[in-house]
Amino acid sequence: MTPAKRVRKSPEERRADVYGAARAIALESGLSAVTQRAVAERAGVAPGLVTHYAGRMELLVAEIFHDIAQEELETVRSSVDAVDGDDVERVIALLHGLIRDYRRDVALVWLDGWSLSRRNEELAATLVDQARAWEDFVAGVFERGDASGAFRAPDPLALARFVIGATDGLSAQATVWAGHEEETVRYVTRTVAGLLGIPSSALARAAY
């Protein structure tokens, strides 16, 4: 056994390596696959270095979840903010982000998160934070449209919870109705549009 050649990097760079590896594993194989040894191997590093940078593995898992959830929120947020049309089109963009562009890997990470949070306090706290952030964001889109008179949303927060819950649940079931994604996406979009009182003509205009 010849000892592996060492490469010495700056703490920041190495930390980025480790977190990047953990993130990739989470997206590929789920949060529960983010183990010390798996991360170490993927990062091309000794197991001890992972906990050296992460502290406890539970913290690493929670932080990775935060990063993944946060990034997806930002992605959808910016795609909604990029809309220069009216508030109806913003809602369409939001629903696209929530469903059509739905990333199965991210959905599974959320699923693992809910399941794992029972045994990981930090993860549980992070999960609640992220869920709240999503609620605020989605409710904000509804609220704005209601204020501008583009559609009706008397209870934006309740509707936000409903829409988020529905899309979360539906993506969990993705394994079941594999092959019916397009159909389901269209159905959800039309349903939410109906709830907001958005006429079908506006939907058609937005390529639906």
Add this chain to the structure above:
Amino acid sequence: MTPAKRVRKSPEERRADVYGAARAIALESGLSAVTQRAVAERAGVAPGLVTHYAGRMELLVAEIFHDIAQEELETVRSSVDAVDGDDVERVIALLHGLIRDYRRDVALVWLDGWSLSRRNEELAATLVDQARAWEDFVAGVFERGDASGAFRAPDPLALARFVIGATDGLSAQATVWAGHEEETVRYVTRTVAGLLGIPSSALARAAY
């Protein structure tokens, strides 16, 4: 160490003990807590006896999940069948069963199931079966109401998937909107009623 006194039971009875213990653990602490030793201790039995009756632990987990999911389906089904009113009242009863009477422990078992199914083939198959059974049941309720003219449900299966997905997702978020259960339940009920074209007068009649 004095050896524990043995009690000899019929295989059927002992099997029931073991499965009962596994079921209780699953409802209390989640599917991932259903381990050989935990089940053995709870059943007051040696670890070896658990696998002796269950075969592999993965099979036991899958069977336990099946039993829990199946029983809840039957509970909701019979509460809907017990309605002697019209089809609108059947839908109300269905939604009550899906949401208001929602059992958090069962919801968490479903959550664990989705998460664990990635590493447990039998569980994955059982999960798909149960999800289909729920879809069929809920779609059947909508279909019947549509046929009788009590409400409109042009695409019962798609609506069933939507409603189930929404309630699943919402129950996953239960920790987040703790304290807002009643509000959310009412909102979902009114929303689904709206989708079916059920007038608010009919809802009011059913105590909503």
Add this chain to the structure above:
DNA sequence: TCGCGTATTGATCGGTTGATCAATAGTCTG
């Protein structure tokens, strides 16, 4: 009451996990 069939035990194995830390070796500084 005895004996036999079998239900039951519990120690054991190989595997996984997270955490720890003395030893090692890069690399920057003086």
Add this chain to the structure above:
DNA sequence: CAGACTATTGATCAACCGATCAATACGCGA
């Protein structure tokens, strides 16, 4: 170029996991 600082290693620990099976002893039928 020498030395010190510190990033990195990897073996090691205890705790868990599922699976196995020879040994044991319970309790029914004769």
